[in-house]
Amino acid sequence: MxxxxxxxxxxxxxxxxxxxxxxxxxxxxxxxxxxxxxxxxxxxxxxxxxxxxxxxxxxxxxxxxxxxxxxxxxxxxISQVPEGGKIFTGMSVLENLELGAFVARARKDKDQTLKWVYEIFPRLEERKNQRAGTLSGGERQMLAIGRALMSKPxxxxxxxxxxxxxxxxxxxxxxxxxxxxxxxxxxxxxxxxxxxxxxxxxxxxxxxxxxxxxxxxxxxxxxxxxxxxxxxx
Amino acid sequence: MFVPLAQSLVFGLLVGALYGLAAVGLSLVFGVTKFLNVAHGELLMLGGYASFWAFTLRGVDPFLTLPLTMVFLLVIGVVLYKLLFAHMVKLTEEAKIQNTLLVGFGLSLILQNVALRLWTADTRGITTSYSRMAFTFLGVRFPIVRVASLGIALIALFALDLFLRRTYTGKALRATVENWEAATLMGIDIQRVYLLSFVMGAALAGAAGCLVSVGYSIDPGMGMSWTLKGLIVMVLGGLGSFMGTFVGGIVLGVTESATGYFLTLTYREVVGLVLFILVLVFRPQGLFGTKER
Known part of the structure; x- marks a missing residue:
């Protein structure tokens, strides 16, 4: 591959x-x-x-x-989760995930992919409206991975x-x-x-x-x- | 005592809205691209002349030409970006600032002299049939044209805010401001984001120029002082918050006119710079900016 x-x-x-x-x-x-x-x-x-x-x-x-x-x-x-996550701290968790689905291929299935990501990381759904900068270290890493998954890699x-x-x-x-x-x-x-x-x-x-x-x-x-x-x- | 002071503060507020609008464009470009375009004031000047000539030669109302002026500056923005700025995208932040300063200064000299050549050094302004109209409240005059300009500046700002918060492209732009590398990893073409923010900045300068030409006056040399005001306001308001930048513009306008009232008009220009230094010393993140996380 x-x-x-x-x-x-x-x-x-x-x-x-x-x-x-x-x-x-x-x-x-x-x-x-x-x-x-x-x-x-x-x-x-x-x-x-x-x-x-x-x-x-x-x-x-x-x-x-x-x-x-x-x-x-x-x-x-191909989607990369960069070192340290590099989440967008000034934006909400949901906005971070939406940006993950930026590419055209992923954007059309955004809602469906979001459900999938929430299934893997239920914590992200609980925090979806929170500013990403307020997340704990573990949650940030989950968000970074979830965001990468949103592009349907x-x-x-x-x-x-x-x-x-x-x-x-x-x-x-x-x-x-x-x-x-x-x-x-x-x-x-x-x-x-x-x-x-x-x-x-x-x-x-x-x-x-x-x-x-x-x-x-x-x-x-x-x-x-x-x-x-x-x-x- | 009350009326003259209130009057001068109101004028300060109204001109401050235009400082704010000019600074928002500058700040948008700087925030996304880290290009410090010191020719921003000249773009504003071009916007002013565009509406001036549309009015003088064709008799078109400046408030109607405003969208056209914005489109005109948008096109100029594309040309300038492709010609002068696009190749600097890959530089480090510091090198970008230095290079764009140089390019920007050169560009501003060129644009000033072209304007001087084409349209002479005369100070111009648009005088419409309603230019002298004003309403009075508690003895304080509110010139209609300037109040309308404040309204338009606010509309432009809310539209920008909505665009940045609600649309995918707007979010991509904000993501690029936060971390361009992470934005790239989202599949965002940051070259396009850079171009977009640059031309949006130019269009906002065009809008501001149009409003200046109708409420105040324009001349080929006006750009530098508008760039300076823009820079002061940008630092005053703090990066990252366009609403903060706009309020910073109003703070500068009001402070200037208060100084003009209590001291003399000569100190008006100085006070902005004093404010600039004070903010840098005591609150470097700006009045409304947030500290680096």
């Missing part, structure tokens, strides 16, 4: 990704794990079109994404959904992610919380210093000696 091959990417003169190749198949929940600054977020930015790769190719279904602009990529069915990119949340909330959020995946949305999850991500994912890639250094099923990687030593302590 999604295929990155030989991606090199840089911020100005600083190269961050080196020959990154990743594949995500339809229906999968794939994790991309690694430490802080390894290039996880950059990989997502390249997929969602916020950063154009210096070389390499990206394809999604039958489209080449290399030259597509970020807003077109959303239209094609085929592929959902999640950037550190556990960031800054209490362990109990992390567990809840991860359960919801599994549920979303079970309902047919392909997920690429980026996480620093390696153990939790590997337990959740069907397959995973390990990224280090901008290079993919390992891949396999979550279980395999969990038992992998170098991964254990580096990330699981």
């Amino acid at each position: 999604l295929k990155l091959s030989g991606i090199n990417a840089a911020y100005k003169d600083l190269q961050v990704l080196w020959d990154v190749s990743i594949q995500v198949d339809e229906g999968e929940l794939v994790a991309l794990v690694g430490s802080n600054g390894a290039g996880k977020t950059t990989t997502l930015r390249v997929i969602s079109g916020l950063l154009k790769p210096a070389s390499g190719s990206i394809s999604f279904q039958d489209h080449s994404l290399g030259k597509e602009s970020a807003h077109r990529i959303v239209e094609l069915g 085929k592929l959902l990119l999640l950037d550190e959904p556990s960031f800054g949340l209490a362990p109990i909330l992390v567990e809840q959020i991860f359960e919801m992610i599994t549920e979303i995946n079970r309902q047919g949305v392909t997920v690429l999850l980026v996480e620093q919380n390696v153990r939790a991500a590997l337990e959740l994912a069907h397959r995973a890639y390990v990224i280090e210093n901008g290079r993919i250094v390992g891949q396999g099923t979550g279980e395999d990687l969990l038992s992998f000696e170098s991964v254990r030593r580096a990330y699981l302590g």
Whole structure:
């Protein structure tokens, strides 16, 4: 469904990704794990079109994404939940969700999608008229994911959904992610919380210093000696 | 004592509404694009001349040409944006402000001189059959034209507010103000949002210019002082709240005329700048703005 091959990417003169190749198949929940600054977020930015790769190719279904602009990529069915959620704090919860359905493809089914999102996150319905800035950390993350779902994505990119949340909330959020995946949305999850991500994912890639250094099923990687030593302590 | 003071405050309020309208356009553009268009006053001047000539050559009532003036400035806005501003979209916020300042100053000089060349330095104004009409309340005069201008400014503001709150495009615009990157991830084409807010700002300048030409006077050099008023009001009202900006305009207008009344007219122009500094020192988020979250 999604295929990155030989991606090199840089911020100005600083190269961050080196020959990154990743594949995500339809229906999968794939994790991309690694430490802080390894290039996880950059990989997502390249997929969602916020950063154009210096070389390499990206394809999604039958489209080449290399030259597509970020807003077109959303239209094609890829939606990213950015790091920290980046919800629109000055707007109501409902307005945030409505903006999620901005693209034409999603807008026509907005009301239906909204029902679905409220089913997954009942809390959001309770708070729909509240200003998003007044939400708690966990609720913000739910809103960010719900907002991304409003665009009816085929592929959902999640950037550190556990960031800054209490362990109990992390567990809840991860359960919801599994549920979303079970309902047919392909997920690429980026996480620093390696153990939790590997337990959740069907397959995973390990990224280090901008290079993919390992891949396999979550279980395999969990038992992998170098991964254990580096990330699981 | 009461009547002359009240009279001068009323005049302050009425001119303040136009300061507010000018500033709302400037603030809309700045809020969305971070382009500080210091040629905003010149756009206002063009709007003024557009209605002046429509009235002088064709005898069309300025209140009727107002929508046309807005469309005219909208078109000018598109041209200026595509020609001068579009390529700056990708710059950082700081670089945008610096570059647009330079471009804006250049543009304002050009527009001033073109206007000077085409229409001479004469001060002009529109005198309609009802220009001298006024109603009196408790001895205070309310010139009809200026009161109507206040009404139109309010209508424009409510329409803008409605647009921003109720329509999908308006929400996209507000989302871009909050976080352009997150807005992009919603599938919003922010290039289009930028263009839209720029031309809306130009159209609002056109409306303000039209109202200035009928209630006050216009000349090729008027732009700079209107830009300055716009900037003062923008800071006074605080970013992010257009209603606040509008009220800020009225605050400036009233303060100016109170100063004119109690001190002398010479201090009128100074007081705005003093207000500007005081707000920056004691309430940098503006009178009605909210602090960064």
